[in-house]
Amino acid sequence: xxxxxxxxxxxxxxxxxxxxxxxxxxxxxxxxxxxxxxxxxxxxxxxxxxxxxxxxxxxxxxxxxxxxxxxxxxxxxxxxxxxxxxxxxxxxxxxxxxxxxxxxxxxxxxxxxxxxxxxxxxxxxxxxxxxxxxxxxxxxxxxxxxxxxxxxxxxxxxxxxxxxxxxxxxxxxxxxxxxxxxxxxxxxxxxxxxxxxxxxxxxxxxxxxxxxxxxxxxxxxxxxxxxxxxxxxxxxxxxxxxxxxxxxxxxxxxxxxxxxxxxxxxxxxxxxxxxxxxxxxxxxxxxxxxxxxxxxxxxxxxxxxxxxxxxxxxxxxxx
Numbered sequence: 006x007x008x009x010x011x012x013x014x015x016x017x018x019x020x021x022x023x024x025x026x027x028x029x030x031x032x033x034x035x036x037x038x039x040x041x042x043x044x045x046x047x048x049x050x051x052x053x054x055x056x057x058x059x060x061x062x063x064x065x066x067x068x069x070x071x072x073x074x075x076x077x078x079x080x081x082x083x084x085x086x087x088x089x090x091x092x093x094x095x096x097x098x099x100x101x102x103x104x105x106x107x108x109x110x111x112x113x114x115x116x117x118x119x120x121x122x123x124x125x126x127x128x129x130x131x132x133x134x135x136x137x138x139x140x141x142x143x144x145x146x147x148x149x150x151x152x153x154x155x156x157x158x159x160x161x162x163x164x165x166x167x168x169x170x171x172x173x174x175x176x177x178x179x180x181x182x183x184x185x186x187x188x189x190x191x192x193x194x195x196x197x198x199x200x201x202x203x204x205x206x207x208x209x210x211x212x213x214x215x216x217x218x219x220x221x222x223x224x225x226x227x228x229x230x231x232x233x234x235x236x237x238x239x240x241x242x243x244x245x246x247x248x249x250x251x252x253x254x255x256x257x258x259x260x261x262x263x264x265x266x267x268x269x270x271x272x273x274x275x276x277x278x279x280x281x282x283x284x285x286x287x288x289x290x291x292x293x294x295x296x297x298x299x300x301x302x303x304x305x306x307x308x309x310x311x312x313x314x315x316x317x318x319x320x321x322x323x324x
Contacts, residue, residue, distance in 0.1 A: 007155075010107060010169060010170065011151060011170050011287045012050065012169075012170075012283055012284070012285055012286075013044050013047055013168065013169050013170065013171050013283065013284050013286070014044075014045050014047055014048075014049045014281065014282070014283045014284075015047070015049070015050070015197075015236075015281070015282060015283075016037075016041035016043065016044065016045060016046035016048070016049040016050070016279050016280065016281050016286065017049075017050055017225055017227045017228060017260075017261065017270065017273075017276060017279070017280040017282075017288055018034075018037045018038075018049055018050065018051050018052075018227065018229055018279050019204075019227065019229070019257050019259040019273055019276075019279075019280065020051070020052075020229065020230060020248075020277045021050070021081060021229060021230040021232065021235050021255075021262070021277060022035065022055050022056065022057060022058040022229065022231075023057075023079055023094060023235075024057070024059045024231070024235045024236060024237060025055040025058050025060040025082060025086050025237075026057060026086060026091070026272050027056060027087070027088065027094065028102045029084045029318070030055065030056045030057050030095070031056055031094070031095075031098060031322060032109075033097065034051060034055070034056065034111065035097060035101050035208070037049065037051070037279060038098065038101050038102065038107060038109060039101060039102075039105065039159045040279055041107060041281070042105035042106075042107045042323070044281050045145040045277070045281075046281060047106070047107060047108065047109060047134065047169065047249075048107065048108045048109070048110070048168060048173070049107060049108075049109055049110075049169065049174075049279075050109075050110040050111075050134070050199055050201065050225055050227040051109075051110065051111045051112055051202060051229070052112050052201050052204060052227050052228045052229030052230075052259075053109065053112040053127065053177050053178045053199070053202050053203050053225060053228075053229065054056050054112050054114050054127050054166050054177075054203060054226070054229070055112045055113070055203040055229050056111065056112070056113045057083070057086040057087060057088075057114060058086075059107065059155075059203040059204075059229065059231065059255070060083065060113075060151065060154040060155075060230075061155060061236075061246070061250075061254050061255075062079055062172055062242070063150040063151070063247045064150055064152055065246050065250055066079070066242065066245060066246055066249070068154075069150070070119060073104065074155075075242060075245075075287050077256060078240075078242060079242050080154065081153065081266070082240065083114065083125065086114075086124065087113075087115060087116040087125055087314055088113040088114060088115050088116065088128070088130075088300050089115070089116050089118060089122075090115070090130075090138065091118050091142065092177025094200075095111075095130065095138070097248065098111070098132065099132055099136040099137070099138065099235040100136060102132045102133070102134060103134070103135055103136025104136075105322070106118055106134045106135045107134055107260070108131070108133050108138055108166070108168055108173075108227075108313065109130075109131070109132040110129060110130070110175050110199050110201065110227075111129070111130050111132070111133055112127070112128075112129055112130075112177065112201045112229070113118060113128050113129075113130055114126070114127060114128070114155075115121070115127075115128035115141070115143065117143070118282060119261050119316065120156070120318065120319070121317055121319075125154060125156060126143040126144065126155060126156055126158050127143070127144035127147060127158070127177050127178075128141055128142060128143050128144070129141075129142045129144075129161075129162065129175050129199075129201060130142075130162065130177070131164075131173075131175065132303055133166065134168075137249065139164070139166050140166065141162050141165040142157075142158070142160050142161070142162025142163065142164070142175065142176070142177070143158025143159060143161070144157075144163060144178070144180055144182050144244045145157065145159070145160070145179040145183065145186060146158075146179075146183070146238065147157050148178065148179040153197055159313075159316060159317040160189070160312055160313050160314045160315070161312060161314050161316040162315075163186060163189045163312055164193070165190055165194055165195045165229060165293065166192040168197070169286075170286035171196055171197045171223075171284075171286055172193070172194040172196050172197065173195065173196075173197040173198075173199060174190035174192070174195040174197075174198060175192065175198070175199030175200065175201065176198075176199075176200060176201075178200075178201065178202050178203065178208070179199055181200045181212055181216065182212065182270055185310055187216065187219075187305060188298070188299075188310050189312045190231040191220055191222075191298055191299045192299045192310065193298075194221045195222060196219070196221075196223065196264075196289045197223045197225070198216055198217075198220060198221075198223070198224045198225070198226075198287070199227070199286070200212070200213065200216065200225070200226045200227070200256040201226075201227050201228075201230040202226060202227070202229070202258070203229050203255050204228035204229040204230050204231060204254075204256060204257050204258065204275075205228065205230070205255060205258055206258030206272045207225075207258075208255065208257055208258065209226040209228060209258040209259070209260050209319055210258065210272050211258070212226075213226040213260050213261075213262045213272075214262045214266045214268070215266075216262075217263065217264055217265070217266045217297065218261040218266040219267075220264075220298060221264045221289060221292040221293050221298075222264050222289060222294055223230065223261070223262070223263060223269075223284050223288075223289070224261070224262045224269065225259075225260075225261045226258070226259060226260050226261075227259050227271075228257050228258050228259045228273075229242050229255055229257075230255055230256070230257055230275060231253070231254040231255035232252065232253050232254065232274075232275075233247055233250045233252050233253070233254070233307060236250060240285050253261060253275055255275075256274075256275035257272070257273050257275045257276065257295070258272040258273065258274045259272070259273040259275065259278075259280060261282055261284075262291040262292075263282070263284070263295075264288050265288070265292055265305045269282050269284070270282055272310060281286075285306050286309075286318060
């Protein structure tokens with residue numbers, strides 16, 4: 006893959022996790038990466054927090070009750086199944102990316118060693134086609150009840166990556182509604198925007214086309230799935246959660262819009278699928294003719310954005 010071609014084939018992997026089972030979910034992700042590569046994809050994207058799963062229990066088990074022994078038990082299970090890059094949890098996936106020369110965006114829950122190793126972050130990981138981790142973006146602001154499980158991230162992962170003719174960047178779920186983080190990616194040349202979601206057509210159906218029209222970029226929204234049957238019964242709290250759960254907790258809605266705001270893939274129904282499309286960078290150039298929010302339509306002498314990309318930490322060791 007070189008910049009000599011304008012074309013890029015991307016896969017939108019709309020799947021359910023093996024919920025709160027890191028190893029089994031990673032094995033499933035690995036299979037879909039290989040499937041995407043076999044269909045000619047040069048990039049494959051997975052939903053928010055897919056490994057090991059989104060914290061759907063929060064609104065079903067009275068999660069805001071302070072000092073709850075039940076919530077402590079659930080959190081401990083969640084933390085044990087989370088991702089630690091330093092432990093090599095993504096090494097096999099990186100090897101698959103390198104072998105197949107395919108890039109990956111993967112939504113994870115990260116137990117960050119550089120923040121003490123016990124708090125959790127909703128982290129979007131980019132793995133390049135060389136198998137190297139290119140960015141680790143911790144969600145800037147968890148949404149509503151998510152703050153009961155996830156910590157606030159920082160700007161370190163607000164980065165774009167060159168992929169053939171395209172410049173690709175990504176955000177987690179509702180931070181796609183945050184104008185300044187979007188602008189931070191636009192300003193770095195982004196023309197393929199990745200938006201990952203736990204899974205809800207109500208989220209993806211409007212904002213996907215809006216971001217495409219605002220940025221004159223291709224926009225891929227990729228969602229997970231979650232059904233009551235995915236909760237499992239391996240712990241009493243899972244049975245409690247199932248008793249209060251609707252049949253479908255996350256209904257997909259993965260989709261792809263072109264830089265003119267038109268659907269290339271309309272929001273998908275609630276089923277596991279790999280959606281594949283080939284996009285043409287020339288379409289970006291066509292639409293930027295009359296609007297380029299970081300270029301000819303910007304006024305940096307009037308308004309500009311400052312981005313702090315330092316990884317935030319409470320400790321600086323001097324030996």
